[in-house]
Structure formats: C-alpha cells, structure tokens
Amino acid sequence: MSNNDGMPVVLQVIPDLKTGGAERTTVDVAKALVEAGWKAIVVSQGGRMLxxxxxxxxxxxxxxxxxxxxxTIWRNAARLQAVIREHGVDLVHARSRAPAWSALRAARREDIPFVTTYHGIYNQTNALKGFYNSVMARGDTVIANSGYTADLIRERHPFAKKRLTVVHRGSDLTALDPHNVADDRKTALRADWGIPEGAPVILNLARLTAWKGQRVMIEAMAELVRTGDTQSIAILAGDAQGREAYLWDLRDRIAKHRLQDRIKLVGHCSDVPAALALADVSVVASTEPEAFGRAAVEAQAAHVPVIVSDLGAVPETVLAPPEVSEGERTGWRVPPGDHEALAKAMRHALDLSDKARAALTGRAAQHVSESFSVEAMCAATLEVYRKLLKR
Known part of the structure; x- marks a missing residue:
C-alpha cells in the first residue's frame, strides 16, 4: 500500500454528483470504504450530493x-496522476466513459489496479462509438450492475469476458422501510406537492428525459381517467437537468388532456423514502432498456406495488409470470410504450384488496432484501478491490 498510514486508498472517478444511480453508488461505496478503515477519494465536478x-x-x-x-480528457489523465501521487492512491475505479479514459491512462502510468463499472446501456451505433464505450470494459476487473448488462458486455466487448463480474446495484433497504419514515416527512411532502388527503398516489421517480417514459405515463393517466378514475394523482418526480423543451412538452401534453389537477410535475425529490411511503403504486415507464432499475427495487423495498416496462434488466428485479408463478409475483411488467397496458396494470394495482396488497408487497420486499441491499453491493465491491490489491 502506498499510503503512509497503511490504509488502502481508493479513488472513484465520476463526472458529477448531481443525481442518478452511478452517483448514488459512488457515495455508498465511499461510505463503506471509510467504515472499513480505508481512505476514500472521489473526483468529480460536484453537485447536490457533494x-x-x-x-x-x-x-x-x-x-x-x-x-x-x-x-480535456488527455489533460485530465495528468491531473488524476497528480491526485494519485499526492494521496498515495492504490486503486482507481471509473464509473463513466469520458473520465474513464483519463483514469485508465493515469492508472497505467502509475501501475495500479484499474476497475470499471458498466452502469448504463450506452448508445453504440457505429465503430467509433463502440471504441469510446470500450473503455468501460478495459478494467482489470469489469463490474456489470446486472446480468443483463454483463450479457451486453460479453456481446460488445468479448475481450473482457474473463475479467467480468456482476455486482447488482444496492439500495438502503432499511431507510426505505415505510415504518422508518416519520409521519412529519410524509405530511411535509404531501403539502409541498399539493396532494389532496385520501387521493391515491401513482408515483414515477425518474429524471425527466424522453426514454424514461413520462409521456407514456401521461397517456396512461388520460386512459385511467377516461375509464372512470376520479381520484388518483400521478406524481412525476424528477429533475429536467436542463431539458426545458422536454419539460414544456410534458406540460403541454398534460394541458391537452386537461389533467393539470391529476398530474403533477414536482421536480427533483430529495426524500425518496417519504415519496414512496406516500405512494399507492410506483411506475417505471422506461421505453429503452434499464441497465438495472433501482427505482423498481426501491419501490419493492418500500412495500409499494410496482409496475415496470418489460425490457432490460427488469426480469432480474421484478418477478412476474411467465418466469414465475402468479403466487411468486412481486410486481407487473408491461410492454414498453403501451399506455393502455400500463393503465390497465395501474387499475389492477389500485384495486388490490388489503390482503392481496400485503401479500404482494411482502414477497417483493423479501425478494429485494435477499439480492439488492446496499450492504451486499458494497461488500462485493470491496472484495473486488481486495483481490486486485493482493496481486
């Protein structure tokens, strides 16, 4: 170990710390490193999670x-190399493509292990984009955040097969347990979002970008209202991250259906457990594959019935027929982009009896507790580090 006090030093590199699954994982792993007695360093451009x-x-x-x-990427390699030397870094972990190219060069120059995590389904339409993406498969160990992502890496980057391992993204399941969410947090959020007392809440937690399916959510709500729902409120909670044209498009669609009182665009949600504690149904409406699907896992941990688009890594996180029996179901999977199927599933979930809801959400919480805890993710990640540092 190059650190003077003997503690291993791990440097994680990520573009920023604004919001998202990779950012959440970066903070969780940093916390686990410190708790294990290691030194954690994160290089980024900052953000609300700093x-x-x-x-x-x-x-x-x-x-x-x-x-x-x-x-800038080329210059960042030298900047990262300086950080490595100044702090005695023993291992570098890159979590995004542009900084990964800089981090790879810096780690190789300093002859220390280099780890990557393939967090997303990166667009790959030509050979140049394939080369750019390939940096995420160039780690001494390449972490895939799901089995689906691992299969994608094997297909795109066969040279990485022997260095590939799956570490499912983990969530803080204890914080998500509704029993651990104080009433005042729910009351404050209900007031902030203007949700009428007693109105069923359909929650969509996702940044505002087209492939996350907010347009499908709006059409599904229009269908739900058309077929007789008079009370449900849909909450679209997510940051537009500068996509003002998309935000205005969503507002126009809501107005076109005269659903201003039934669909609320509330911006970024900083208290996810409270939001889920308010929800009667959670929806993941993505129209493109999710590399993992943290929102679906968190809904199940929070004992909220969940509906997801049936693509990507979803079969790993939400169990449903035909892969399992009806009695093993933990949520509903619907065809991506099909607002009528989504509306039908929303009606079904809202109409569950108390007994049926408790049975479903109990199975779902058990399912995610066995596979997708933040503790399991961090333990597996630190084990990757230990193995590389022993070489």
Whole structure:
C-alpha cells in the first residue's frame, strides 16, 4: 500500500454528483470504504450530493472530468496522476466513459489496479462509438450492475469476458422501510406537492428525459381517467437537468388532456423514502432498456406495488409470470410504450384488496432484501478491490 498510514486508498472517478444511480453508488461505496478503515477519494465536478459524500468522511477533489473534449480528457489523465501521487492512491475505479479514459491512462502510468463499472446501456451505433464505450470494459476487473448488462458486455466487448463480474446495484433497504419514515416527512411532502388527503398516489421517480417514459405515463393517466378514475394523482418526480423543451412538452401534453389537477410535475425529490411511503403504486415507464432499475427495487423495498416496462434488466428485479408463478409475483411488467397496458396494470394495482396488497408487497420486499441491499453491493465491491490489491 502506498499510503503512509497503511490504509488502502481508493479513488472513484465520476463526472458529477448531481443525481442518478452511478452517483448514488459512488457515495455508498465511499461510505463503506471509510467504515472499513480505508481512505476514500472521489473526483468529480460536484453537485447536490457533494455534502452527503463529504459527511461520509471521504475526500472530494474537483476536476473537469465531465468534459468529453479530447484535449480535456488527455489533460485530465495528468491531473488524476497528480491526485494519485499526492494521496498515495492504490486503486482507481471509473464509473463513466469520458473520465474513464483519463483514469485508465493515469492508472497505467502509475501501475495500479484499474476497475470499471458498466452502469448504463450506452448508445453504440457505429465503430467509433463502440471504441469510446470500450473503455468501460478495459478494467482489470469489469463490474456489470446486472446480468443483463454483463450479457451486453460479453456481446460488445468479448475481450473482457474473463475479467467480468456482476455486482447488482444496492439500495438502503432499511431507510426505505415505510415504518422508518416519520409521519412529519410524509405530511411535509404531501403539502409541498399539493396532494389532496385520501387521493391515491401513482408515483414515477425518474429524471425527466424522453426514454424514461413520462409521456407514456401521461397517456396512461388520460386512459385511467377516461375509464372512470376520479381520484388518483400521478406524481412525476424528477429533475429536467436542463431539458426545458422536454419539460414544456410534458406540460403541454398534460394541458391537452386537461389533467393539470391529476398530474403533477414536482421536480427533483430529495426524500425518496417519504415519496414512496406516500405512494399507492410506483411506475417505471422506461421505453429503452434499464441497465438495472433501482427505482423498481426501491419501490419493492418500500412495500409499494410496482409496475415496470418489460425490457432490460427488469426480469432480474421484478418477478412476474411467465418466469414465475402468479403466487411468486412481486410486481407487473408491461410492454414498453403501451399506455393502455400500463393503465390497465395501474387499475389492477389500485384495486388490490388489503390482503392481496400485503401479500404482494411482502414477497417483493423479501425478494429485494435477499439480492439488492446496499450492504451486499458494497461488500462485493470491496472484495473486488481486495483481490486486485493482493496481486
């Protein structure tokens, strides 16, 4: 170990700490490193999660690693190399493509292990894009966040097969348990979002971008209302991240269906457990494959019936026929982009008896507790580090 006090030093590199699954995982792993007595460093351009990261005891170094400019990427390699030397870094873990190219060069120059996590289903339409994506398969160990992602890596980057391992993304299941969410948090959120007392809540937690399916949600709500629902409120909770044209498009669609009182665009949600505790149904309406699907896992951990688009890694996170029996179901899977099927599933979930709902959500919570806890994810990730550092 190059650190003077003997603790291993791990540097994670990610573009920013605004919001998202990769960012959440970065903070969770940093916390686990500190708790294990290691030193955790994160290089990013900062963001709303920076305070949380620093509260874990991790060190943050601000560098322009979000840039895709080739010259900046090249310069960032030297900047990261300087960080490695200054802090005695023993291992580098990259979580996004542009900074991964810089981190790969820096780690190789310093002759230390390099780890990557393939967090997303990266667009790959030509050979140049394939080469750009390939950096995420160039780690000494390549972590896939689901079996689906691992299969994709094997297909795209067969050279990485022997260095590939699956570590499912994990969530803080204890925090998501509705019994651990104080009433005042739910009351504050209900008031902030303007939800009438007693109105069933259909929750969609996703950043506002077209492939996350907010348009499908709006059409499904229109269908639900058309077929007699008079009370349900749909909450679209997510940050537009600068996509103002898309945000205005959603508002126009809501107005076209005269659903301004039934669909609420509430922006970023900083208290996910409270949001889920308010929800009667959670919907993941993605129209493109999810590499993992954290929102579906968190809904199940929170004892909320969940409906998801049937593509990507969903069969790993939400159990449903025909892969399992009706008695093993943990949620509903519907064809992506099919607003009528989504509306039908929403009606079904809202109409569950108390007994049927308890049985479903109990199975779902048990399912995710066995496979998708943050503790399991962090333990598996630290084991990857240990094996590489022993070489």
């Amino acid at each position: 305070d949380e990261l620093q509260q874990t005891g991790a060190l943050h170094v601000a560098l322009p690693v979000k840039s895709k400019n080739p010259l």
